[in-house]
Amino acid sequence: MxxxxxxxxxxxxxxxxxxxxxxxxxxxxxxxxxxxxxxxxxxxxxxxxxxxxxxxxxxxxxxxxxxxxxxxxxxxxxxxTQSFYELMSFTSWARAVGEEPGGHTLAFEHRPGEPWECAQLDLEPGSMLYFVLRARTLSRVPVMAERTLYPEAVGRVLADLGPDAISHMDPLVDEGLIFADLEHSIDLISANAEDARILDIPQGSPLLRERRRATDPSGVVLHWSDDRFLPGTVSFTVHSSAAVTSMSRRRG
Amino acid sequence: MxxxxxxxxxxxxxxxxxxxxxxxxxxxxxxxxxxxxxxxxxxxxxxxxxxxxxxxxxxxxxxxxxxxxxxxxxxxxxxxTQSFYELMSFTSWARAVGEEPGGHTLAFEHRPGEPWECAQLDLEPGSMLYFVLRARTLSRVPVMAERTLYPEAVGRVLADLGPDAISHMDPLVDEGLIFADLEHSIDLISANAEDARILDIPQGSPLLRERRRATDPSGVVLHWSDDRFLPGTVSFTVHSSAAVTSMSRRRG
DNA sequence: TAGTGGTCTAGACCACCCA
DNA sequence: GGGTGGTCTAGACCACTAG
The missing domain is CATH 1.10.10.10 (Winged helix-like DNA-binding domain superfamily/Winged helix DNA-binding domain)
Incomplete structure (x- = not known):
């Protein structure tokens, strides 16, 4: 050779x-x-x-x-270990484990962001952004409440989708966006009034929360999301080795 | 050069x-x-x-x-991202975040393992193993119930420790054991009677559970543990990139 | 002592991005 | 077109493990 x-x-x-x-x-x-x-x-x-x-x-x-x-x-x-895409997309994850994913959009807002929202997306305070609230289902049973923030250029792509579009990731990838890195944070919280309504549970019920931030190869934040799962529906698995550790545990 | x-x-x-x-x-x-x-x-x-x-x-x-x-x-x-050791040791993690770690051993058993226990440690069914149950504290407040299984050769090292020994990892490392890989699994469960007693909470209260399996460089399992944290005391953070993904999400 | 993985070098071509 | 990171090669020596 x-x-x-x-x-x-x-x-x-x-x-x-x-x-x-x-x-x-x-x-x-x-x-x-x-x-x-x-x-x-x-x-x-x-x-x-x-x-x-x-x-x-x-x-x-x-x-x-x-x-x-x-x-x-x-x-x-x-x-x-799952493909990177399955980690980002509830839809493709669900399909990979043999479930039927679904989603229903409960809110789709195009508005100036709160200070903390802009901070999460690395935007100037007061910048316009998209906020999406969805109920996600497996086999028609609600299992997760999903809140997502997109910077304007990204969220715009989703504006034409109907309220029952199953995947919001697919259109973004089709658009040519490249998701390179994810930062996950996992903890336990109790359901607020909105969560309770979406998931049909009593307020205060425990939920497993996964917050995610995705960036493209140049470090631009593409979205931030807050997913709240019913107990018993998911678990997260991580491998870490002495050579390369990419996990940490924080004080709650 | x-x-x-x-x-x-x-x-x-x-x-x-x-x-x-x-x-x-x-x-x-x-x-x-x-x-x-x-x-x-x-x-x-x-x-x-x-x-x-x-x-x-x-x-x-x-x-x-x-x-x-x-x-x-x-x-x-x-x-x-934390050092690999901090991910394994509650004690050194606590110190790293500026808290005062503590521990109290509630049970220390040397006995034949249940089938599932032996399976977790990759041992023949019925093999002898060590089981340790501990309450872990931060600044004297109980925050976690810890159940650990050790294969015989590993657990033996801990037999001399008193019930209030703070770290069980340090003696093992001093003994020359090398922890090379960790597999974590994180989910949400509700407290059983024992958890409730240890953490002083009502039975059925939600807990954040982290199960871990550690292996040495040749793949031998060194310990298996089940840690149950009170809500609000910890969160887990993971970074994953498209190049190397070592995290997954499982159906609960 | 033989063989393994760990580290390092000096070079090459390629795919890609941007000015 | 010039510079960047991505991939690949062919060699070398070292540190370690095991027979």
Whole structure:
């Protein structure tokens, strides 16, 4: 193979290799629970060790394999981390777990933002923004109250959607917006009057709250959302490793 | 610099660079919000571009900077992801946020595990294990009920501790155990009779539950724990990026 | 001591963004 | 078109583990 044959293509080699290895692991190859050495993998796939290591770093970060100097890599499991998109979109998450997602828009406002709202979106105080309030359902049962803020340029895309549009993420992605990073914060709160009405529960009932902020590759905030789930409907799973930790616990 | 001057040392160069950049960012250098190019950083620090990229990958994974082909890296913030150890240890977490941690052991059992318990620890059904039940406090106020399972070899280390030992992690680390990976699962439950007694709340009160499984570099499970926090005492924050996602949402 | 993963280098080409 | 980050190579030495 010639030097510099960087046939990056749409999908780089290291991602393909990572996907292949994942599949191989899931299908039960490597019964001994250990991966071939990096050198071996490189030879088998006709690539350099550096590329193999990129693939393995991906698996490592997702908790599929461990790594320790001196010994072969150990297989931990298939580690079902979701696609990034499923983490953002209630709709595609629901479909991925075999449920039928639904949504009903209860409020769609185009107005100047409150100070805290503008702050969340990194906008000047008083900037115009979009606010959307929706009830989300699984198999027609309400499970989540969703409040989302969009900067003007983003929310405008959603203005034409009907009140029963299922996904609000899909139109945004179709529009060419690129969601690169997410910051999640998870805690427990009690339902206010509005939550109670939306989810048909007594005021004060406990809810699992997930607040999210999404940014594009240049750091511009694309949306901020506050999702409140009924107990028992979801749980959040996180993998963290000593090498790369991207989770924290805050004083409530 | 000679080829192969891999002065890996205790702390590799790329980690030092990452730490330096973090500090520089926090201290307000780079007022324009953009990082110098990789080439520039490499020249400034006398290292190769590959090493610089390792450092930047770390910052990227923690949400400190973004990256996009064609444009300089954009600074997102100081992104306060905690040290891996603080995520594992209630004690060191509490101290890091300026609280006074405490603990009182309510049960310390050495017994054969239930089938589900052995499964969590990857042990044969019926294996001996240690079970510890503790009330954890912040500034002497109970905020969390902690139930932990240890395989025999690990739990044995804790047998000599008194009922008011504050940290159970420190002795384990001192013993030479290496915690490499954590799997967290976060959801909402209601207090059972035992929780109610420990936390002095009515039975059925909502609690934020974090279940954790820690493994060493070879994949051996070192402990499993079930922590139940009072509402308002903690929140969990996770960063995920399109490149490396290690979080998922499950149907409750 | 042989073999593994961890770190590092010096070079290359490519895809992309912006002036 | 010039500069940026993304991908890839082929080599090197080191630190560690295990037989």
């Amino acid at each position: 010639a030097v510099g044959d960087a046939s990056a293509a749409a999908r780089p080699q290291y991602r393909k290799l990572a996907a292949n290895l994942r599949e191989a692991i899931a299908s039960g190859a490597y019964q001994d629970g250990r991966l071939p050495s990096e050198e071996t993998l490189a030879a088998q796939h006709g690539m350099s060790r550096g590329t193999v290591r990129q693939a393995l770093a991906l698996l490592r970060a997702n908790g599929v394999v461990t790594s320790r100097r001196g010994t072969p890599r150990v297989i931990l499991g298939t580690a079902r | 000679a080829v192969g001057d891999a002065s890996a040392a205790a702390r590799p160069q790329y980690r030092k660079l990452a730490a330096n950049l973090r500090e520089a960012i926090a201290s307000g250098a780079y007022q324009d919000g953009r990082l110098p190019s990789e080439e520039t950083l490499a020249a400034q620090h006398g290292m190769s571009r590959g090493t610089v990229r390792q450092a930047l990958a770390l910052l990227r994974a923690n949400g400190v900077v973004t990256s996009r082909r064609g444009t300089p890296r954009v600074i997102l913030g100081t992104a306060r």
